Amino acid sequence: MLITSIGQGLLWAPLVIGVFITFRILDIPDLTTEGSFPLGAAVTVSAMLSGQSAVTASLLGFLAGCVAGWVTGILDTKLHMPSLLAGILTMTGLYSVNMHIMGKSNVPLLSQKVLTNYLPATWSVDLQTIVVGALVTGVVVAVLIWLFKTRLGLSLMATGNNAAMSSANGIYTDRMVIIGYMVSNGCIALSGALIAQSNGYADIGMGIGTIVIGLASVLVGEIFLRGRQIWLRLSAMVLGAIIYRYLLTVAMGLGFPVDDLKILSAGILVIVICLPIIRNKYRTRQQLKRYLKQLGADEHEAEPISSLKRQASPEGLLSRDTK
Amino acid sequence: MSLTIEPGDFVSVIGNNGAGKSTLLNTIAGTLTADAGDLTLAGHSVTKKSVAYRAKWLSRVFQDPKMGTAGELSVAQNLTLAQRHTHSMSLHLYRNAKQEAAYQDLLRPLQMGLEDRLTTQVKYLSGGQRQALSLLMATLSHPELLLLDEHTAALDPQTSAKVMELTQKIVETNHLTTMMITHKMSDALTYGNRLVMVQDGQVKLDVRGAEKQNLRQDELMALFAE
Numbered sequence: 068m069l070i071t072s073i074g075q076g077l078l079w080a081p082l083v084i085g086v087f088i089t090f091r092i093l094d095i096p097d098l099t100t101e102g103s104f105p106l107g108a109a110v111t112v113s114a115m116l117s118g119q120s121a122v123t124a125s126l127l128g129f130l131a132g133c134v135a136g137w138v139t140g141i142l143d144t145k146l147h148m149p150s151l152l153a154g155i156l157t158m159t160g161l162y163s164v165n166m167h168i169m170g171k172s173n174v175p176l177l178s179q180k181v182l183t184n185y186l187p188a189t190w191s192v193d194l195q196t197i198v199v200g201a202l203v204t205g206v207v208v209a210v211l212i213w214l215f216k217t218r219l220g221l222s223l224m225a226t227g228n229n230a231a232m233s234s235a236n237g238i239y240t241d242r243m244v245i246i247g248y249m250v251s252n253g254c255i256a257l258s259g260a261l262i263a264q265s266n267g268y269a270d271i272g273m274g275i276g277t278i279v280i281g282l283a284s285v286l287v288g289e290i291f292l293r294g295r296q297i298w299l300r301l302s303a304m305v306l307g308a309i310i311y312r313y314l315l316t317v318a319m320g321l322g323f324p325v326d327d328l329k330i331l332s333a334g335i336l337v338i339v340i341c342l343p344i345i346r347n348k349y350r351t352r353q354q355l356k357r358y359l360k361q362l363g364a365d366e367h368e369a370e371p372i373s374s375l376k377r378q379a380s381p382e383g384l385l386s387r388d389t390k
Numbered sequence: 391m392s393l394t395i396e397p398g399d400f401v402s403v404i405g406n407n408g409a410g411k412s413t414l415l416n417t418i419a420g421t422l423t424a425d426a427g428d429l430t431l432a433g434h435s436v437t438k439k440s441v442a443y444r445a446k447w448l449s450r451v452f453q454d455p456k457m458g459t460a461g462e463l464s465v466a467q468n469l470t471l472a473q474r475h476t477h478s479m480s481l482h483l484y485r486n487a488k489q490e491a492a493y494q495d496l497l498r499p500l501q502m503g504l505e506d507r508l509t510t511q512v513k514y515l516s517g518g519q520r521q522a523l524s525l526l527m528a529t530l531s532h533p534e535l536l537l538l539d540e541h542t543a544a545l546d547p548q549t550s551a552k553v554m555e556l557t558q559k560i561v562e563t564n565h566l567t568t569m570m571i572t573h574k575m576s577d578a579l580t581y582g583n584r585l586v587m588v589q590d591g592q593v594k595l596d597v598r599g600a601e602k603q604n605l606r607q608d609e610l611m612a613l614f615a616e
Contacts (some may be wrong), residue, residue, distance in 0.1 A: 216485065218470070221463075222478040226472050228460040231452075235419070236471050236527070237445030238478040295511070 070193045072316050076309030077200025078261040079280070081207050083288070083308040084301060085132075085254035086281030088211075091300075093247040095143075095229040098154030098278055100255050102161030103135040105258025105274040108263035109168040115179040115264075125182065125203075125260040132256020133249040135161060140245030159276075165271055172271040181264035196265060201218040203261060207254060208301045214250075215297040223247055255281075276329050284311040290342060311335070393586065393595060395535065399570045399598075400561060400582035404575065406614065410591040411571045415539055417555060418569070420444045425523040432534040445474065449528035451521070451541040458524030461513030465504055468512055469493050496526060500556065518549035522556060529560050536561065542577070543568035554581065575607050587613060 090095035107128035114124035142153035142371040183195040214220045225233045263269040288307020405411045416422040420441040429437045432447045452458045497505040542550040587595035
């Protein structure tokens with residue numbers, strides 16, 4: 068079960084990384100995800116059905132995602148729409164686009180060679196999935212680590228953090244936002260391409276709920292791996308994708324029907340949003356308790372106010388210093 | 391309104407709330423676009439150009455210390471952003487040891503201990519430290535015009551005086567053309583070679599040199615009351 072989750076998680080990881088780029092780096096909640104994910108799947112499957120190799124088709128899927136991101140970026144920056152609305156508009160429009168690409172709502176792959184077929188057939192499906200997922204995700208992570216070490220990457224981070232300061236320093240923030248949307252949705256579409264190949268079909272409905280999956284995975288990843296370095300943050304995203312898959316697999320193992328997976332996803336997102344807040348509160352309280360104990364306030368521990376008063380008195384502080 | 395700032399000028403701009411000081415500054419910086427008229431910066435007409443485009447010649451220190459720096463990024467990363475000779479979209483790796491040593495040399499004269507905190511995220515710095523960093527960043531590329539937007543107003547009196555001193559030092563050593571908005575009469579009188587008073591969107595007073603030196607605070611206050 069865990070092995071399967073690792074494989075599936077690695078296929079979903081580019082999506083999580085894509086969501087991370089808009090949500091964490093640019094500080095934008097981008098709903099294009101729900102459209103660019105099936106777009107990547109649709110483009111890849113259609114390309115494969117018309118004779119392209121799995122590698123070319125996946126790259127085409129990635130590029131299609133970039134185009135979708137570019138559209139949202141233009142709506143957001145040049146037409147000054149709120150980013151949420153820009154994402155919703157692109158997502159809605161993409162539904163029709165995806166239908167046109169696929170021709171019908173579900174297109175199965177026939178005997179086309181998918182990425183995993185390039186590996187020895189003697190390997191188990193799980194192993195094949197893990198190897199392909201690790202390779203693709205590895206390349207995505209490596210390229211992004213490099214990107215965020217360049218001046219362009221720094222400009223992207225600055226734009227998301229403080230747009231006014233960035234433009235005052237000569238950064239064309241509109242361009243940065245558009246580039247961010249493009250890279251993000253390219254990754255998301257790539258993930259769609261991988262999932263479609265793993266499932267053996269592209270479906271018009273496969274994008275529903277992907278933004279919740281993405282956000283939840285980002286937050287789960289950040290709970291388990293924290294840090295400022297970009298490689299650590301990206302690794303956290305991969306870990307988040309895997310853990311999230313595992314949580315879903317466990318839930319299904321407990322007997323939840325497939326139809327309930329969406330509400331489970333939403334539930335997990337609510338929990339992972341609340342968890343860090345509760346944890347911080349708990350930690351602060353623990354720290355305060357420990358601090359008060361150190362001050363030697365044990366007999367008055369039940370009355371934190373009086374011990375706080377004591378802490379404020381200069382005598383108490385001085386006597387502690389002389390110890 | 392017509393105003394020409396000569397190279398090497400250090401102009402203090404004063405005026406009541408709502409007089410149009412900030413509008414003037416924002417129009418020069420590009421945050422606001424002029425409805426009519428012309429704006430020429432170092433020989434380039436920039437009337438309809440974006441903030442980022444003007445940044446080639448212009449730097450700005452904001453009133454709010456949080457505005458002028460990116461809090462999530464480190465001190466070194468912020469300084470890198472201020473180095474405008476590298477294009478903001480270039481794919482060059484930005485970190486190297488030589489650069490960091492150069493940053494430390496830049497930060498040491500501030501005497502705020504920032505040289506040892508290159509990798510600290512700027513959000514953990516104090517307001518004074520952030521504003522000093524902001525000032526350093528704004529002057530790093532030797533802009534043709536430096537805009538100071540009440541840049542000491544959000545600081546405590548002591549820090550405010552220190553940042554003001556620092557400003558004077560940096561402006562003098564780099565011979566920067568500067569325009570400073572301030573609400574502090576004393577600063578407006580002490581610093582700079584020229585004083586402009588704005589009222590109702592017009593230049594009410596424009597004195598320089600000796601004439602400015604002889605101006606007293608009570609005279610200025612009287613002009614305000616009119």
